[in-house]
Amino acid sequence: MAMEIRLPVARQRLPESLDRDTQKHLVVPGDTITTDTGFMRGHGTYMGDEKLIASVAGSVERVNKLICVKALKTRYNGEVGDIVVGRITEVQQKRWKVETNSRLDSVLLLSSMNLPGGELRRRSAEDELAMRDFLREGDLISAEVQAVFSDGAVSLHTRSLKYGKLGQGVLVQVSPSLVKRQKTHFHDLPCGASVILGNNGFIWIYPTPEQREEEVGGFIANLEPVPLSDREVISRLRNCIVALVAQKMMLFDTSLLYCYEASLSHQIKDILKPEIMEEIVMETRQRLLEQEG
Amino acid sequence: MKETPLSNCERRFLLRAIEEKKRLDGRQTYDYRNIKISFGTDYGCCIVELGKTRVLGQVSCELVSPKLNRATEGILFFNLELSQMAAPAFEPGRQSDLLVKLNRLLERCLRNSKCIDTESLCVVAGEKVWQIRVDLHLLNHDGNIIDAASIAAIVALCHFRRPDVSVQGDEITLYALEERDPVPLSIHHMPICISFAFFQQGTYLLVDPNEREERVMDGLLVIAMNKHREICTIQSSGGIMLLQDQVLRCSKIAGVKVAEITELIQKALENDKRVRKEGGKFGFAESIANQRITAFKMEKAPVDTSDVEEKAEEIIAEADPPSEAVSKPVLWTPGTAQIGEGIESSWGDLEEEEDEDEGGSDDVTILDSVKMETEDQNVGDHITDDTPIVLSDSEEDEIIILEPGENPKKTRIQANNSKQEKASSKKAIRKKKKKKKAAKILLF
Numbered sequence: 001m002a003m004e005i006r007l008p009v010a011r012q013r014l015p016e017s018l019d020r021d022t023q024k025h026l027v028v029p030g031d032t033i034t035t036d037t038g039f040m041r042g043h044g045t046y047m048g049d050e051k052l053i054a055s056v057a058g059s060v061e062r063v064n065k066l067i068c069v070k071a072l073k074t075r076y077n078g079e080v081g082d083i084v085v086g087r088i089t090e091v092q093q094k095r096w097k098v099e100t101n102s103r104l105d106s107v108l109l110l111s112s113m114n115l116p117g118g119e120l121r122r123r124s125a126e127d128e129l130a131m132r133d134f135l136r137e138g139d140l141i142s143a144e145v146q147a148v149f150s151d152g153a154v155s156l157h158t159r160s161l162k163y164g165k166l167g168q169g170v171l172v173q174v175s176p177s178l179v180k181r182q183k184t185h186f187h188d189l190p191c192g193a194s195v196i197l198g199n200n201g202f203i204w205i206y207p208t209p210e211q212r213e214e215e216v217g218g219f220i221a222n223l224e225p226v227p228l229s230d231r232e233v234i235s236r237l238r239n240c241i242v243a244l245v246a247q248k249m250m251l252f253d254t255s256l257l258y259c260y261e262a263s264l265s266h267q268i269k270d271i272l273k274p275e276i277m278e279e280i281v282m283e284t285r286q287r288l289l290e291q292e293g
Numbered sequence: 294m295k296e297t298p299l300s301n302c303e304r305r306f307l308l309r310a311i312e313e314k315k316r317l318d319g320r321q322t323y324d325y326r327n328i329k330i331s332f333g334t335d336y337g338c339c340i341v342e343l344g345k346t347r348v349l350g351q352v353s354c355e356l357v358s359p360k361l362n363r364a365t366e367g368i369l370f371f372n373l374e375l376s377q378m379a380a381p382a383f384e385p386g387r388q389s390d391l392l393v394k395l396n397r398l399l400e401r402c403l404r405n406s407k408c409i410d411t412e413s414l415c416v417v418a419g420e421k422v423w424q425i426r427v428d429l430h431l432l433n434h435d436g437n438i439i440d441a442a443s444i445a446a447i448v449a450l451c452h453f454r455r456p457d458v459s460v461q462g463d464e465i466t467l468y469a470l471e472e473r474d475p476v477p478l479s480i481h482h483m484p485i486c487i488s489f490a491f492f493q494q495g496t497y498l499l500v501d502p503n504e505r506e507e508r509v510m511d512g513l514l515v516i517a518m519n520k521h522r523e524i525c526t527i528q529s530s531g532g533i534m535l536l537q538d539q540v541l542r543c544s545k546i547a548g549v550k551v552a553e554i555t556e557l558i559q560k561a562l563e564n565d566k567r568v569r570k571e572g573g574k575f576g577f578a579e580s581i582a583n584q585r586i587t588a589f590k591m592e593k594a595p596v597d598t599s600d601v602e603e604k605a606e607e608i609i610a611e612a613d614p615p616s617e618a619v620s621k622p623v624l625w626t627p628g629t630a631q632i633g634e635g636i637e638s639s640w641g642d643l644e645e646e647e648d649e650d651e652g653g654s655d656d657v658t659i660l661d662s663v664k665m666e667t668e669d670q671n672v673g674d675h676i677t678d679d680t681p682i683v684l685s686d687s688e689e690d691e692i693i694i695l696e697p698g699e700n701p702k703k704t705r706i707q708a709n710n711s712k713q714e715k716a717s718s719k720k721a722i723r724k725k726k727k728k729k730k731a732a733k734i735l736l737f
Contacts, residue, residue, distance in 0.1 A: 171300070
């Protein structure tokens with residue numbers, strides 16, 4: 001049996017960006033952003049003796065007169081319309097508590113959940129008692145943010161049939177700042193798997209379902225065994241995501257696809273090795289730049 | 294911070310592994326993790342590590358007036374704290390349930406069992422007694438806090454020395470540490486808690502659960518025992534229903550475990566006493582090893598591989614020929630025989646190995662075995678044909694001359710040189726040994 005032995009070596013820093021017209025202004029907590037008092041201070045900053053100082057580690061964003069610092073590693077801050085993937089932690093009286101990697105647990109009200117069959121009716125006492133049959137502790141769901149409470153807690157809804165309980169697949173947890181905001185977060189990748197890029201940093205990879213079942217409304221989890229080829233595609237995608245995250249690349253469907261194609265020449269488990277990660281991500285970056293310019 | 298919930302698949306994995314009698318860290322059902330006891334410079338200070346769970350114990354004493362209804366007894370005070378560095382879920386206000394339960398259990402184990410002689414703590418009856426205070430801090434939570442805490446408490450108490458006191462009439466003299474040697478506490482026996490975790494409504498049992506196992510367990514049984522096999526405390530929590538023989542079995546296991554742990558404690562205490570007497574260095578700085586892995590920079594060093602080829606050939610040439618498995622030649626027709634199999638590889642199910650797609654080693658062996666197969670097949674095909682095979686002039690080959698009725702001598706096929714160079718020399722030797730031999734036959 002062959003055994004691999006690896007020795008630690010100082011890693012080469014990759015050239016930061018192959019094209020970057022505007023260099024990002026990176027700050028750490030305590031750094032002075034500007035001494036000009038004409039700016040309004042946004043999130044991630046505070047005023048300290050006539051200077052604007054950063055309170056989080058991240059990049060400075062400026063919109064006209066508003067300066068804010070967007071942190072690199074944060075908890076998820078909900079905004080209306082975001083797609084999130086969350087895990088049920090509690091079943092309470094008329095709602096579920098969902099864990100979405102934010103500062104407070106998110107809330108999924110029973111009235112915001114679409115009943116099986118897609119019918120619209122008033123939620124009765126029987127529905128309340130049957131809550132645990134729909135979703136129990138530990139289940140994964142995909143949902144959309146309906147509202148944000150004043151303390152920052154997020155209220156979710158699964159009113160469309162594309163949201164609901166998730167079946168078999170792989171969950172990858174990344175920092176929310178790495179998920180690019182796009183028109184749609186549900187992608188069917190041509191390589192043979194589907195992916196949900198949750199804005200809260202939870203990424204769900206699952207085998208593409210053959211037909212869309214419209215009547216069910218996302219409650220019955222498909223528990224048929226997944227064929228090996230699908231499982232390999234899903235594992236490869238998961239490792240690609242880990243590689244992209246390690247190199248701090250933004251995650252969206254194109255970058256994921258390019259990374260997948262770049263990784264096809266390696267074995268799935270080799271993608272996790274640092275040098276192969278660098279190689280694959282370099283190639284992905286090249287292709288993305290070519291595609292843009 | 295609230296605890297991140299355990300995912301369903303992880304929970305199922307843990308339970309299934311337990312059903313198959315497998316634990317994540319490779320222990321057996323009744324195995325304890327490694328227990329390490331280290332002492333500080335002060336008397337009565339110790340750190341106990343049960344695997345990764347760490348508890349710091351510190352004993353201190355003070356002269357106070359006794360309780361009114363117990364005028365001749367000293368006072369014992371136990372306090373266990375779950376520090377915030379032990380686990381992210383521990384917050385100043387949040388851990389009340391667990392904290393109360395652990396504290397109560399510890400008190401019952403140590404106070405109600407009367408392991409410490411409180412009468413000896415009395416200085417002047419009704420006026421001055423010693424108050425012994427045991428403070429335990431949980432430094433890291435990796436499961437089974439109660440066991441580690443009870444060991445830390447009893448070790449700290451055994452290690453502790455209180456200042457010497459003498460009473461002359463109405464005068465009490467408290468001697469400082471420099472004047473007279475401090476006096477150890479009088480301890481009758483050492484009660485130690487042993488935890489048993491139950492899964493699947495009492496079907497499966499594990500001793501010393503770690504943090505993951507504690508999250509998926511159904512119930513917990515704690516038995517506090519001393520080495521004389523006296524049960525000091527027994528507590529069952531979690532609402533599981535235990536049968537009588539299960540409890541008896543657990544108490545037997547606890548007896549064995551307590552004996553081992555007590556021996557370990559005695560050894561540690563004696564070690565420390567010896568080191569202090571000899572004047573050697575003692576304290577945390579000496580006993581807790583430096584466990585940091587420091588990253589270091591390594592420049593690229595060129596490796597000279599020019600002589601690897603020669604070395605490999607040397608080793609192969611000097612190696613003994615593979616042990617000959619004498620197999621009878623199979624006579625197909627007069628003049629055609631076959632030695633060895635050479636048709637199908639019998640190295641186990643290759644299909645299953647391909648399915649797993651695991652380590653590179655598997656891939657390598659698959660490739661090799663596939664290569665072997667094809668190679669053998671080629672030669673096998675040759676043999677079943679009637680075409681004569683050309684013999685090479687190489688010295689490595691032994692020639693077989695097959696005449697009907699004679700015993701053929703053995704032969705070795707000269708392997709592909711390229712294959713040997715690629716693989717390591719050790720592997721090459723093994724490959725040669727494993728290779729199926731097909732005979733080169735000279736036909737008459």
